Amino acid sequence: MDKVIKTDEEWRAQLGPEAFKVLRKHGTERAGTHEDFPKDPGTYMCKGCGAPLFDQSHKFDSGTGWPSFYQPVDGVEGAQVGESQDKSWFMTRTEVHCARCDGHLGHVFPDGPNPTGLRYCINGVALDFEPEE
Known part of the structure; x- marks a missing residue:
């Protein structure tokens, strides 16, 4: 997969x-401020580059106010969703980003449901939904 690289001006436009604040500047939207996503089958894509990230069937209600998934679209950690260490806010967390454009998506925590036990807590503004045809 080819990397998508743009200037800040191109991303902002x-x-x-x-x-832009979330994907390119590692911001976070306030909990509960993004509308709920469709319940129909489909794939959540990166708003920055269109890469497939999460499948609707892997979404669950975490009660956090952000869309949550228990695994990336292909189920192989690191394939479409990359990870890095985030030491902001006086704590250490695992940040997740789009492997194609490096856009910040959110964080992953070890308190999710089976089968993975992971909770990918994602900013809704970083995603687009593509319904299954």
Whole structure:
């Protein structure tokens, strides 16, 4: 998969202010501020580059106010969703980002449901939904 690289000006023009803040500047949207996503089968894509990230069937209600998934779209950690260490806010967390464009998506925590035990807590503004045809 080819990397997507753009200038800040190009990203800002494509994404708009809130998505730019989250995807390119590692921001976080406030909990509960993003509308709920469709319940129909489909795939959540990166708003920055269109890479497939999460399948609707892997979404669950975590009660956190952010869309949550228990695994990336292909189930192989690191394939479409990359990880890095985040030491902001006086704690250490695992940040997740789009492997194709390096856009910040959110964080992954070890308190999710089976079968993985993971909770990918994702900013809704970083995703687009593509319904299954």
